[in-house]
Amino acid sequence: xxxxxxxxxxxxxxxxxxxxxxxxxxxxxxxxxxxxxxxxxxxxxxxxxxxxxxxxxxxxxxxxxxxxxxxxxxxxxxxxxxxxxxxxxxxxxxxxxxxxxxxxxxxxxxxxxxxxxxxxxxxxxxxxxxxxxxxxxxxxxxxxxxxxxxxxxxxxxxxxxxxxxxxxxxxxxxxxxxxxxxxxxxxxxxxxxxxxxxxxxxxxxxxxxxxxxxxxxxxxxxxxxxxxxxxxxxxxxxxxxxxxxxxxxxxxxxxxxxxxxxxxxxxxxxxxxxxxxxxxxxxxxxxxxxxxxxxxxxxxxxxxxxxxxxxxxxxxxxxxxxxxxxxxxxxxxxxxxxxxxxxxxxxxxxxxxxxxxxxxxxxxxxxxxxxxxxxxxxxxxxxxxxxxxxxxxxxxxxxxxxxxxxxxxxxxxxxxxxxxxxxxxxxxxxxxxxxxxxxxxxxxxxxxxxxxxxxxxxxxxxxxxxxxxxxxxxxxxxxxxxxxxxxxxxxxxxxxxxxxxxxxxxxxxxxxxxxxxxxxxxxxxxxxxxxxxxxxxxxxxxxxxxxxxxxxxxxxxxxxxxxxxxxxxxxxxxxxxxxxxxxxxxxxxxxxxxxxxxxxxxxxxxxxxxxxxxxxxxxxxxxxxxxxxxxxxxxxxxxxxxxxxxxxxxxxxxxxxxxxxxxxxxxxxxxxxxxxxxxxxxxxxxxxxxxxxxxxxxxxxxxxxxxxxxxxxxxxxxx
Ligand SMILES: Nc1nc2c(c(=O)[nH]1)N[C@H]1C(S)=C(S)[C@@H](COP(=O)(O)OP(=O)(O)OC[C@H]3O[C@@H](n4cnc5c(=O)[nH]c(N)nc54)[C@H](O)[C@@H]3O)O[C@H]1N2
Ligand SMILES: Nc1nc2c(c(=O)[nH]1)N[C@H]1C(S)=C(S)[C@@H](COP(=O)(O)OP(=O)(O)OC[C@H]3O[C@@H](n4cnc5c(=O)[nH]c(N)nc54)[C@H](O)[C@@H]3O)O[C@H]1N2
Ligand code: SF4
Ligand SMILES: [Mo]
Numbered sequence: 001x002x003x004x005x006x007x008x009x010x011x012x013x014x015x016x017x018x019x020x021x022x023x024x025x026x027x028x029x030x031x032x033x034x035x036x037x038x039x040x041x042x043x044x045x046x047x048x049x050x051x052x053x054x055x056x057x058x059x060x061x062x063x064x065x066x067x068x069x070x071x072x073x074x075x076x077x078x079x080x081x082x083x084x085x086x087x088x089x090x091x092x093x094x095x096x097x098x099x100x101x102x103x104x105x106x107x108x109x110x111x112x113x114x115x116x117x118x119x120x121x122x123x124x125x126x127x128x129x130x131x132x133x134x135x136x137x138x139x140x141x142x143x144x145x146x147x148x149x150x151x152x153x154x155x156x157x158x159x160x161x162x163x164x165x166x167x168x169x170x171x172x173x174x175x176x177x178x179x180x181x182x183x184x185x186x187x188x189x190x191x192x193x194x195x196x197x198x199x200x201x202x203x204x205x206x207x208x209x210x211x212x213x214x215x216x217x218x219x220x221x222x223x224x225x226x227x228x229x230x231x232x233x234x235x236x237x238x239x240x241x242x243x244x245x246x247x248x249x250x251x252x253x254x255x256x257x258x259x260x261x262x263x264x265x266x267x268x269x270x271x272x273x274x275x276x277x278x279x280x281x282x283x284x285x286x287x288x289x290x291x292x293x294x295x296x297x298x299x300x301x302x303x304x305x306x307x308x309x310x311x312x313x314x315x316x317x318x319x320x321x322x323x324x325x326x327x328x329x330x331x332x333x334x335x336x337x338x339x340x341x342x343x344x345x346x347x348x349x350x351x352x353x354x355x356x357x358x359x360x361x362x363x364x365x366x367x368x369x370x371x372x373x374x375x376x377x378x379x380x381x382x383x384x385x386x387x388x389x390x391x392x393x394x395x396x397x398x399x400x401x402x403x404x405x406x407x408x409x410x411x412x413x414x415x416x417x418x419x420x421x422x423x424x425x426x427x428x429x430x431x432x433x434x435x436x437x438x439x440x441x442x443x444x445x446x447x448x449x450x451x452x453x454x455x456x457x458x459x460x461x462x463x464x465x466x467x468x469x470x471x472x473x474x475x476x477x478x479x480x481x482x483x484x485x486x487x488x489x490x491x492x493x494x495x496x497x498x499x500x501x502x503x504x505x506x507x508x509x510x511x512x513x514x515x516x517x518x519x520x521x522x523x524x525x526x527x528x529x530x531x532x533x534x535x536x537x538x539x540x541x542x543x544x545x546x547x548x549x550x551x552x553x554x555x556x557x558x559x560x561x562x563x564x565x566x567x568x569x570x571x572x573x574x575x576x577x578x579x580x581x582x583x584x585x586x587x588x589x590x591x592x593x594x595x596x597x598x599x600x601x602x603x604x605x606x607x608x609x610x611x612x613x614x615x616x617x618x619x620x621x622x623x624x625x626x627x628x629x630x631x632x633x634x635x636x637x638x639x640x641x642x643x644x645x646x647x648x649x650x651x652x653x654x655x656x657x658x659x660x661x662x663x664x665x666x667x668x669x670x671x672x673x674x675x676x677x678x679x680x681x682x683x684x685x686x687x688x689x690x691x692x693x694x695x696x697x698x699x700x701x702x703x704x705x706x707x708x709x710x711x712x713x714x715x716x717x718x719x
Contacts, residue, residue, distance in 0.1 A: 016587075018041040022309060024067055026062070026463065026464070027351055028065050028608045029350070029351065030349055030353045031183045031473060031474060032479055033057075033535045034200075037485065050069060051067075053546070055562045057176060065606065065607075067472060068617045072613040074465075075447075077448070081094075081490035083457070084098060084101055085456050085457070099205060101456075101506045106142070116144050116146055117411065118146070118411070119406070120146065121145065121399065121417070122134045122418065122419070123151075124151040124355075125352060126356060127471055127481065127494075128358075128469065128523060129469045129470065129523060131361050132522075133495050135497060136385065137498045139506040140502075145393035145394050145395065146243075146363075147361060147363060148397070149362065149487055150421070151350070152695075153424060153425065156398075156695035156697045157315035157692055157694075158310055160694045161320075161325045164325060165328045165577075168369075168531055168568075170550070172344075173344050176474075177202075178341060179202040181206075181305060181340060183212065183341070184299055184300050185211055185212070185214065185328075186216065186309070186330075187223060188308065188317065188327055190312075192311075195605075215240070216241065218598075218600060218666065219672055220232065229295060231288055231444075232288075233286045233287055234287040234388045235702050242327050243582050244279055244282035244283070244290075246326070247293075249257065249297045249330070249334065252297070255301070263575060264332050266575060266576050273581070275663070280623070285582065306341075308328075308332065310344075317697070317698065317699050321697070322694070324346075326580040344439070351464075351471055353474075354473065355478065356445075358472070359523065361400055367523065367530065368534070369531040372393075373394065384526045391639055393447060399425070400425060403421070406434035414435070414438055417444045420445075422450045426687040426700065427687060427688065430689060431529070440456065440546075446460070446612075447613070460491045461497065462492065468517075469495075470537075470542065477551045478547060479546070480539055494518060498511065499512070524538070534552060536552035537552050545624065586597070589704050590700065592704065593706050598702060599670075599672075599683075599705040600670060601701065602674060604674045606623035607620060607624060607676035608676070626677060627658050627677040627683070628659050629649060631662050633663075635668050635669075635671075635707075636660060639708055641660050641662070641663040646710035647660050649671065649707055651686035653688065655686070656681055686705060
């Protein structure tokens with residue numbers, strides 16, 4: 001007995017010896033759960049396991065995506081060395097060859113066509129250091145005005161709305177720990193249970209304290225299932241619904257007059273506008289009864305505290321900015337912002353959805369939320385970058401508009417870092433054609449994505465396990481992602497790749513960084529005095545304090561938990577009401593006899609974005625291996641469709657073939673399809689490319705379609 005115990009103990013200690021632990025932070029959503037990868041050699045085999053690590057945001061929780069993230073990071077499909085396309089085939093190249101190829105092509109194109117011939121497309125899945133550096137690379141090394149990023153398709157409507165209403169855009173205006181103190185929560189177009197699973201306990205805590213939960217979503221999602229009131233509105237009708245709620249609030253005098261008087265401007269105009277609204281019209285447009293609107297208005301106004309959260313359901317609309325602003329109007333008329341237990345939460349999406357939108361990847365923006373068209377901001381940044389202000393390019397165009405310019409031949413080259421627009425952009429046919437039209441295209445990725453496959457040069461990069469840097473999470477908390485897993489093969493970090501290309505283009509002196517921390521030191525310095533001020537944050541502090549919420553203006557500053565307690569960020573300190581005319585919706589492609597159903601798109605718990613990463617994880621694929629079309633049983637009956645059958649879904653732009661999932665969790669006039677799958681399941685082949693005029697967001701959540709049972713004609717011919 002004692003001998004076998006000894007043997008056991010010896011074996012155990014040997015295993016422990018062979019065990020290595022790597023710190024990390026999940027590469028997926030905006031919760032940025034802290035984790036550890038445990039690598040263990042047992043009986044000749046290496047086993048991997050990811051476990052959660054305690055931290056102030058998620059307290060050690062992980063969802064299924066985080067638990068299996070290492071499966072894609074360690075996957076055999078990872079790119080190991082640069083690739084150059086020769087005669088239509090990718091061939092293995094050295095870094096020197098790849099850099100030479102890039103230099104020659106960029107220099108000759110810019111010589112013939114000017115600096116703006118090249119565009120840069122970035123991402124909110126890279127670190128703050130890399131997002132900052134990419135913006136600097138476009139402006140200082142390439143000297144092009146054309147830079148934008150995938151966050152344009154993600155957070156731009158919420159960001160624009162918050163800027164217009166409050167004068168500042170930070171995802172949550174309060175710490176997550178305040179949520180439990182709110183008496184009523186309104187969630188608009190956000191499926192937290194599947195998209196930020198480790199956020200959900202904060203909502204549950206509020207509910208346990210007696211909070212009333214209202215979820216506004218055309219589907220009864222796992223989030224909506226927790227609601228005290230689920231409002232299943234027609235897709236695309238959020239702006240109208242908010243007008244209905246405002247109408248009742250004003251009519252029944254459910255408003256906070258002293259807050260409106262002291263802290264806002266523009267109320268009179270809103271009041272006049274709302275007085276002209278007809279509630280029966282709103283009920284017709286939204287599919288929500290006046291009774292339900294009354295319930296929301298009364299509950300939200302009468303409770304002492306309340307919060308409103310929005311995400312892509314309301315935001316990814318061609319009136320997304322106006323719709324969000326109309327929900328912010330509700331916060332303002334009831335005085336539920338700037339005090340404890342109240343506020344606005346734009347649920348950020350990608351891991352660095354917050355930070356990556358602050359530091360210069362946007363077409364109109366310089367680091368720290370500076371404005372590229374503001375002469376004072378330009379002067380400041382030119383000085384800090386040690387360039388002449390005249391050399392600093394002006395404002396470019398948004399993500400999708402860059403593809404339009406590629407198609408038109410005006411932009412002839414693209415440097416793409418960490419995105420897969422062929423699958424994630426609207427009107428995917430056009431994006432594909434635009435990319436094929438390029439003279440030169442460089443993609444930096446972990447894998448041969450659908451978009452990278454079209455590149456002339458692919459550069460292999462490091463994953464979350466290997467790449468250290470800071471990431472700003474959903475509550476505006478800047479966190480340090482430690483990463484010590486060895487960088488294998490010929491892979492390089494995104495920031496190293498940027499620096500090396502800058503060097504071959506003769507701009508090395510502006511990009512002479514040898515670590516992420518060195519870049520962060522520059523980012524701190526240049527954001528001093530800007531709206532998104534990181535100047536008080538250091539790696540050392542982040543390690544010690546486990547994250548700091550910006551603005552943080554000096555080393556003794558503990559950061560900012562709650563925004564707008566005393567003043568909003570507009571120069572007059574007031575928040576601005578917006579008049580939102582929901583009739584503008586007429587600009588949207590209408591449902592018609594030919595295209596009678598609304599298509600809306602989104603996510604499932606097991607997969608992430610275009611699926612390039614999660615479709616390579618066996619555990620996640622096992623949970624969901626293909627796309628599906630969620631349909632109401634009555635709709636399925638109308639079209640003669642059975643659960644599990646294939647259906648063709650067609651819009652004016654294209655069609656896809658997808659398996660039906662029949663469920664009464666969705667409206668009868670609506671079909672839902674997740675966007676994680678490619679080829680004939682790529683739902684963006686159907687989505688229109690009309691953009692919100694303020695944020696330039698496409699309408700991913702609204703598209704008139706028709707359905708028909710899929711018939712395989714080739715197969716039919718055989719019988
Ligand atoms: N599992 C998973 N988690 C993720 C991601 C992922 O890909 N997979 N991606 C991350 C990213 S980048 C983002 S941006 C977030 C997205 O997070 P969410 O915005 O929560 O996710 P979506 O599924 O895109 O859309 C949310 C909901 O909007 C609803 N909706 C559709 N149309 C309308 C409408 O007209 N009005 C209203 N009110 N609601 C509507 C949909 O039914 C859906 O349930 O998730 C992040 N987390
Ligand atoms: N129909 C529809 N379309 C949508 C949406 C929707 O709800 N419906 N949502 C939109 C939203 S919110 C978003 S955020 C976009 C997302 O759209 P994309 O940005 O296109 O999606 P990802 O799949 O995250 O693409 C990231 C790519 O970068 C690679 N990658 C991962 N990590 C790294 C890294 O560290 N460095 C580099 N260089 N590469 C890396 C991955 O392998 C992958 O190929 O899609 C948008 N498109
Ligand atoms: S996907 Fe989001 S919630 Fe899930 S483990 Fe990763 S960061 Fe956490
Ligand atoms: Mo996103």
